Amino acid sequence: MELTILMPCLNEIETLATCINKAKQFLARTGISGEILIADNGSQDGSIETALDCGARVVRVPVRGYGAALMHGTLAAQGRYVIMGDSDDSYDFSRLELFVAKLREGYDLVMGNRFQGGIADGAMPFLHRYLGNPVLSFLGRLFFSIPIGDFHCGLRGFNRDKLVRLGLQTTGMEFASEMVVRSALSGYKICEVPTTLAKDGRSRPPHLRTWRDGWRHLRFLLMFSPRWLFFYPGLLFFFGGLLLTFVALPGPFQLAPGIALDVHTVVLGCMSTLIGAQCISFAHIARRYAAFRGFLPAAYPFQNVSALFTLERAVLVAGILVVLGLLGVASCMVAWARVGLGPLPYGQLVRVLVTSGTCVSIGLQLAFTGFLSEVLEIKSGSESDVEHQLVPAASSASA
Structure with a gap:
C-alpha cells in the first residue's frame, strides 16, 4: 500500500x-x-x-x-x-x-x-x-x-x-x-x-x-534550541554587564553633563554579568545533555567551543577567579581594619567588594557547572555493559 x-x-x-x-x-x-x-x-x-x-x-x-x-x-x-x-x-x-x-x-x-x-x-x-x-x-x-x-x-x-x-x-x-x-x-x-x-x-x-x-x-x-533560550541571551547579559562594570569601576564616569555612571552601575553590571554566566552555563549543560541523550544532534555550531570546556579546565579557571575575588575581598578587609573596623568610605571600596564577590560567584558556578555536566553524562549500567562487550571485539579487530 x-x-x-x-x-x-x-x-x-x-x-x-x-x-x-x-x-x-x-x-x-x-x-x-x-x-x-x-x-x-x-x-x-x-x-x-x-x-x-x-x-x-x-x-x-x-x-x-x-x-x-x-x-x-x-x-x-x-x-x-x-x-x-x-x-x-x-x-x-x-x-x-x-x-x-x-x-x-x-x-x-x-x-x-x-x-x-x-x-x-x-x-x-x-x-x-x-x-x-x-x-x-x-x-x-x-x-x-x-x-x-x-x-x-x-x-x-x-x-x-x-x-x-x-x-x-x-x-x-x-x-x-x-x-x-x-x-x-x-x-x-x-x-x-x-x-x-x-x-x-x-x-x-x-x-x-x-x-x-x-x-x-x-x-x-x-x-529544543538551547542557543536561543540560554546562550545568546547569556552573551548579551554577560558582555553588557562587563561593559557597565569596567566603565564605572575606576570611578564615576561622566556620560553627559549631569549624567554619570557611579557605584550603582557597577552593582547593576555585576548582577548582569552573573546572570549571563548562569545562562551560558545552562546552555552548555542543556546542549551536552540533549546530545548525549539523542534529543538533539551531536554536532552543533558551537561544539568546538563547548569541547574546550572540560572539567579540569573549568576547575582551573574557577580557581583563578575565586583567588582573584578573595584577594579583592581581603583588600577590603584590610581597609576596614585600618579604620578600626569602623565606618568605611562609601564608593571605591564598594566597587571592589561587589566586583570581587562576583568573581568568586562566577568561579564557583563555573566549577559546579563542570561537575554537573560530567554527572549528566554518566552512563547507566546497561550502557556500560554494552561498551564493555564491544571493547574486546574492537581490540581483536584492530589487532
Missing part, C-alpha cells in the same frame, strides 16, 4: 463523512493504492460508526491529545506514505496530488502552506493569521534554519518509516512543531506545497485554544 490518509478525530460527526468521501474520491480518481485511517481520540457522538459506515479504518487512541492521535495513527498506518489532515472539512482531501508527487520525489516531509494556497474568509482567526502563525513560523526558521513559511499547517505528508524513527514524544498541539523540528534536526528532506484552507464546517468551537496552544508551541521551540 502506497498511501494512508490519516485524520485525527474527536467528536467530528458533522464533518467526518465529508472528509472521508473526499479522500475516497481522490484515491479513486488517481488510482493510488491507499487507505483512509481515522485515529479516534475518544469520540462519543457517533463518529466511529460514521467512519466505519463510510469505509474508513478506525484505530482507537487511548491517550488524549492531537499529537497522541496522530502518532498512534501513524504507527497503525499501512501505507508507505502518510498524509495527515484535520477532519473538520477545512482541508480538501480530494486535492492531494502535490503532496504525493513530492513524496514520490524523495522528500521525507511535505508541508502545506495556506498562505500560498489561499485562506478563505473566516477560516483562520485574526490572531492566528497575523500574529501567532507568522511569529512562531519566523522563530522556527530562525532557531532551526528551516525554510518553511507555514509551520502549523495541519495538512502535511511524510514518509511513515522515517517519521516513526524519530520517536516523537509530545501529545498535544505542539506535535506539529516537533514533527518539523525533529525532521530538520535529523537531516530529512523537507519542502512546501501550496494548499487551501476553508472555513471550519463544524457548528461547535474548535479544539485549538489560542493562548494555551500557542504557548505550548513556543515552549517547545525554545526547549
